Amino acid sequence: MADNKKKAAVAADDAASSSRASSKASKFSEKLAKFGGLMTDLKNDTAGALEFEKTVENQKTLSKTLKARDEEIKALKTEIEKLEHDKDVLAEIFGKKHREYDDKLKEDVALKSAVSKSEDSLKAAIEEARSLRSENKELKANVDKLATSLEKLKESSEVSQTECDRLNHALGLSDANFEQLSRFVxxxxxxxxxxxxxxxxxxxxxxxxxxxxxxxxxxxxxxxxxxxxxxxxxxxxxxxxxxxxxxxxxxxxxxxxxxxxxxxxxxxxxxxxxxxxxxxxxxxxxxxxxxxxxxxxxxxxxxxxxxxxxxxxxxxxxxxxxxxxxxxxxxxxxxxxxxxxxxxxxxxxxxxxxxxxxxxxxxxxxxxxxxxxxxxxxxxxxxxxxxxxxxxxxxxxxxxxxxxxxxxxxxxxxxxxxxxxxxxxxxxxxxxxxxxxxxxxxxxxxxxxxxxxxxxxxxxxxxxxxxxxxxxxxxxxxxxxxxxxxxxxxxxxxxxxxxxxxxxxxxxxxxxxxxxxxxxxxxxx
Structure with a gap:
C-alpha cells in the first residue's frame, strides 16, 4: 500500500508540473503572436520604419552632442572653480598688501612726528649749547680765580694741618683718659x-x-x-x-x-x-x-x-x-x-x-x-x-x-x-x-x-x-x-x-x- 501511495503522489506532481509548463507555453505563444503581428505591420508600413530609423539615429547623434556639451560644461565648471580660487588668492594678497600699506602709513606718520620732535629738540639743544658756551666762558674765568684762591688755600692748609696734628694728638690723649676713666668708673x-x-x-x-x-x-x-x-x-x-x-x-x-x-x-x-x-x-x-x-x-x-x-x-x-x-x-x-x-x-x-x-x-x-x-x-x-x-x-x-x-x-x-x-x-x-x-x-x-x-x-x-x-x-x-x-x-x-x-x-x-x-x-x- 505504501508503494501505491508513492506512485500516486509522483503522478500528482507530474500532472501539476505539466500544467504549469502548458500555461507558460501559452503565454509565450501569445507574445510571439503579438510580435509577429507587429513585424507584419512594420513590413507593410515602410515610411514608419524609415522614420523610426531616423529617430534612432537622431537620438544617437543627440546623445553624442549632449556628451560633448557635458564635457564642455565640466571644463567650464573647472575653469570657474579655478577662477574663484584665483580670486580668493588675489583678494587675500590684496588684503595683506592693504594692511602693509596701512602699517607703513602709520609708521610714516609716526616717523614724521618723531622727526618734528627731533627738529624741536635739535633747536632746543642748539640754544642750550649756546647758553653752555657762554657759561663755559664764565666758568673758565671762575677757574682762573679759583686757581689763584687754591694757591692761597694751600698756604693756609699747611698751617691748618699743623694745628690738626696738634689737635689729633690732644684728642688721642683725651680718648686714653676717657678709657681710663671708664675703666675706673x-x-x-x-x-x-x-x-x-x-x-x-x-x-x-x-x-x-x-x-x-x-x-x-x-x-x-x-x-x-x-x-x-x-x-x-x-x-x-x-x-x-x-x-x-x-x-x-x-x-x-x-x-x-x-x-x-x-x-x-x-x-x-x-x-x-x-x-x-x-x-x-x-x-x-x-x-x-x-x-x-x-x-x-x-x-x-x-x-x-x-x-x-x-x-x-x-x-x-x-x-x-x-x-x-x-x-x-x-x-x-x-x-x-x-x-x-x-x-x-x-x-x-x-x-x-x-x-x-x-x-x-x-x-x-x-x-x-x-x-x-x-x-x-x-x-x-x-x-x-x-x-x-x-x-x-x-x-x-x-x-x-x-x-x-x-x-x-x-x-x-x-x-x-x-x-x-x-x-x-x-x-x-x-x-x-x-x-x-x-x-x-x-x-x-x-x-x-x-x-x-x-x-x-x-x-x-x-x-x-x-x-x-x-x-x-x-x-x-x-x-x-x-x-x-x-x-x-x-x-x-x-x-x-x-x-x-x-x-x-x-x-x-x-x-x-x-x-x-x-x-x-x-x-x-
Missing part, C-alpha cells in the same frame, strides 16, 4: 637685659608672693591672741596712705582673704625695703634708702656713673645677701606671726618666706648691674593702677561664692599688693592692688560695719581681748636707729652733696616723679 660692669624676659620673670615672682600668702593664711581658721596687735600695726603702716583694710575677727572666707591681702602687703613692703634696692647694705638701711632716693634725682649719665661706683665699693657677697634675707625674713615673720598660732605653722611660714626672699635676691642681684636702672615703686596714688592688675582670688566671698569677677567696674584700688616695676619707659609689671569692689573686701567691710554698730549698742567688740605688745626689734620701727655708714665715706659725702644741691629738673626720666612716688628702698607706708 666701671661702666663695663653694666649688663643689658631683655625687657620681655624680665617682665615674664617678675610676673612669675609676683604670683609666688600671692600664692605664699594664700597658702599660709587662706585656710587658717585659728585666731591668735595677738591678732589685735597685728591690726594696730597694719593701721599704722597704712595711715600715711590714708587707706584702711577691714580685718574682721571672724573665720569667714572674706576675713581670711583680707588677712592674705595684709600678708601680701607686708611681704611686698619688705621686698621694696630690703631686696629690690640698688645696692645691699644690710646694717645701713637708712643709707640704702637715701641712695635710692638720690639716684632718682640724677640725670641718667650721672646716675649710671654713681651706680657703678657704688656697686664697685659695696659689691654684694654671699654673706651680704644672706644677711639681707635674714633681716627681711625676721621682719616679715615677726609681723605675720601674730596671725598664726605658735608652733609648726610659724616654722613653716618662716621657711617659706626665707625661700621666697632667697629667690628674690637671686633674681634681683644681677639686676642691680642693669645698664638701665630698674625702678621699683609703690605708687602714692593708687588711682594710676589699672583694673586688670588684681588677683581674682579676692573676687570670692563667703556669701557670694566664687564669682570670678568683680561686681561692677567702678571700684578703687585700696591696698597695694605688689610694687610697680619699670625700666626706662618700659613697664615690666604694673602695680597689683586690692580693689574696693572685689567680693572679699566688700563682705569684710560689711562685717566690720556690723561689728562697729554692735559696739555702739553694747559692749560687743570686733577685736579679741588681748594684751597689746610692741613689735619685734627687727621690725620697721627698729631700723631708724641704726648707725651711719663708715665704709665709702667719700661716696656718701658725694651723695649728700648731690641731695642737698639736686634740682628736680635734673631728672630726665619721664616715668619717675619723686614728688608723687616712692622709689626703690623708700618705706612703703
Amino acid at each position: 666701671g661702666e663695663g660692669r653694666l649688663i643689658e637685659f631683655s625687657p620681655e624676659d624680665l617682665a615674664r620673670t617678675l610676673e612669675e615672682f609676683a604670683s609666688k608672693c600671692h600664692d605664699l600668702a594664700v597658702a599660709s593664711f587662706g585656710d587658717n581658721a585659728v585666731l591668735t591672741p595677738s591678732f589685735g596687735s597685728f591690726v594696730e600695726h597694719l593701721d599704722r603702716c597704712l595711715e600715711a596712705r590714708k587707706a584702711k583694710l577691714p580685718l574682721p575677727s571672724s573665720m569667714d572666707k572674706s576675713a581670711r582673704l583680707m588677712r592674705c591681702a595684709a600678708a601680701e602687703f607686708i611681704i611686698s613692703s619688705a621686698l621694696v625695703n630690703y631686696v629690690f634696692t640698688d645696692i645691699y647694705l644690710p646694717e645701713m638701711a637708712g643709707a640704702q634708702n637715701a641712695i635710692s632716693t638720690t639716684l632718682q634725682l640724677m640725670a641718667p649719665r650721672r646716675e649710671s656713673i654713681v651706680r657703678c661706683q657704688l656697686l664697685a665699693e659695696f659689691e654684694a657677697t654671699d654673706e651680704t645677701t644672706s644677711r639681707i634675707v635674714e633681716i627681711a625674713t625676721n621682719e616679715v615673720c615677726s609681723t605675720l606671726n601674730h596671725l598664726l598660732p605658735a608652733g609648726r605653722a610659724r616654722d613653716d611660714l618662716q621657711q617659706m618666706v626665707r625661700e621666697l626672699f632667697n629667690g628674690a635676691v637671686a633674681m634681683w642681684r644681677p639686676l642691680q648691674k642693669s645698664k638701665d636702672r630698674v625702678i621699683v615703686e609703690f605708687l602714692e596714688s593708687l588711682d594710676d593702677l589699672e583694673r586688670g592688675d588684681r588677683h581674682v582670688d579676692y573676687d570670692e566671698g563667703s556669701l557670694t561664692g566664687s564669682t570670678g569677677q568683680t561686681k561692677n567696674q567702678n571700684g578703687q584700688a585700696v591696698l597695694p599688693l605688689f610694687p610697680q616695676i619699670s625700666v626706662k619707659d618700659i613697664m615690666l609689671i604694673p602695680g597689683i592692688a586690692l580693689w574696693s569692689d572685689q567680693a572679699a573686701f566688700i563682705e569684710a567691710r560689711m562685717e566690720m560695719d556690723r561689728l562697729s554698730f554692735g559696739r555702739s549698742a553694747g559692749p560687743q567688740t570686733s577685736r579679741p581681748p588681748v594684751t597689746r605688745r610692741r613689735m619685734s626689734s627687727s621690725g620697721t620701727t627698729a631700723r631708724g636707729s641704726q648707725s651711719p655708714p663708715t665704709k665709702g665715706s667719700a661716696l656718701f659725702a658725694q651723695l649728700d652733696g648731690t641731695m642737698s644741691g639736686a634740682s628736680p629738673a635734673s631728672n630726665s626720666r619721664n616715668h619717675v616723679n619723686p614728688s608723687s612716688r616712692v622709689g626703690n628702698g623708700v618705706k612703703a607706708g
